[in-house]
Amino acid sequence: xxxxLAGLLFxxxxxxxxxxALTSPSAYRLIRGETAAAPPAASGSAPNLENxxxxxxxxxxxxxxxxxxxxxxxxxxxxxxxxxGGGYALESPFGTFYTPNISPHEQDGIGSWSAADFIRAMRExxxxxxxxxxxxxxxxxxxxxxxxxxxxxxxxxxxxxxVEGRARDHDLPFPFNxxxxxxxxxxxxxxxxxxxxxxxxSESWNRGAYLVNGPGHCAECHSERNFAGAIIDERRFAGxxxxxxxxxxxxxTPSPTGIGGWSPEELVTLLTTGETPNFDTVSGxxxxxxxxxxxxxxxxxxxxxxxxxxxxxKEGFKxxx
Numbered sequence: 001x002x003x004x005l006a007g008l009l010f011x012x013x014x015x016x017x018x019x020x021a022l023t024s025p026s027a028y029r030l031i032r033g034e035t036a037a038a039p040p041a042a043s044g045s046a047p048n049l050e051n052x053x054x055x056x057x058x059x060x061x062x063x064x065x066x067x068x069x070x071x072x073x074x075x076x077x078x079x080x081x082x083x084x085g086g087g088y089a090l091e092s093p094f095g096t097f098y099t100p101n102i103s104p105h106e107q108d109g110i111g112s113w114s115a116a117d118f119i120r121a122m123r124e125x126x127x128x129x130x131x132x133x134x135x136x137x138x139x140x141x142x143x144x145x146x147x148x149x150x151x152x153x154x155x156x157x158x159x160x161x162x163v164e165g166r167a168r169d170h171d172l173p174f175p176f177n178x179x180x181x182x183x184x185x186x187x188x189x190x191x192x193x194x195x196x197x198x199x200x201x202s203e204s205w206n207r208g209a210y211l212v213n214g215p216g217h218c219a220e221c222h223s224e225r226n227f228a229g230a231i232i233d234e235r236r237f238a239g240x241x242x243x244x245x246x247x248x249x250x251x252x253t254p255s256p257t258g259i260g261g262w263s264p265e266e267l268v269t270l271l272t273t274g275e276t277p278n279f280d281t282v283s284g285x286x287x288x289x290x291x292x293x294x295x296x297x298x299x300x301x302x303x304x305x306x307x308x309x310x311x312x313x314k315e316g317f318k319x320x321x
Contacts, residue, residue, distance in 0.1 A: 052156030208307030
């Protein structure tokens with residue numbers, strides 16, 4: 001009996017030590033073959049604020065981080081969407097996440113961060129003080145971005161007005177409130193890969209692929225997810241249940257159940273004005289996306305349309321009866 005109890009205690013202790021080791025904020029970098037002492041390098045050249053602005057709006061930062069109107073958490077501020085005080089409530093099957101202040105406020109936002117801190121957060125989902133960020137922050141897509149674009153994006157964000165005040169803590173049930181467990185999620189689902197151009201495709205197609213899969217993070221909403229909340233690769237872009245429980249997010253592959261039959265011009269119009277080919281207008285979360293994509297250069301919207309319409313057609317998500 002004593003031997004069995006001792007063996008059980010040993011297994012529990014071994015399991016606990018293994019959990020602590022694998023979920024350590026430094027474990028992801030070490031397992032990926034990187035040294036913990038070498039942060040991501042920011043570009044040595046002066047930041048390009050115009051490019052940073054493009055990356056900022058392509059990234060949809062205002063959709064989640066704009067300060068909600070007084071007394072609300074369900075609708076980002078519509079008057080000044082460049083006040084990035086956070087506080088927007090993101091409902092999910094794992095609980096409610098409240099977006100943080102990412103304005104350049106020194107204490108409440110990211111005003112004290114370096115460009116390297118920002119790049120690490122966007123690439124590895126890690127805070128400057130070594131805490132995991134939950135993947136409600138779509139770093140699984142932002143990791144595709146280049147150093148230069150991330151540095152420019154950070155510089156543009158630092159030029160925006162600082163906003164005082166911190167968002168409330170996430171409201172997550174056990175075991176999802178154990179932030180350390182995100183380390184295991186990263187090991188399983190964060191591949192650390194940058195965007196790699198396809199030499200067989202055009203420059204505009206590659207630009208669209210970069211914007212859609214990197215800053216645009218389109219698949220984060222338009223895909224089904226597995227039990228752990230990670231995108232199911234073979235269902236990427238084919239639509240899925242709205243993560244916030246607001247119905248179904250549509251299929252955006254060129255299939256009969258998606259946007260098959262749309263022309264590039266019609267998709268560009270959607271990304272510019274929100275108008276669909278049947279003269280409807282998107283609203284809700286997609287309306288917020290359009291308010292961002294309308295701010296990027298027309299050539300970028302055309303590139304995104306070219307890439308999206310080149311995707312392999314997939315059967316759209318069907319909500320269980």
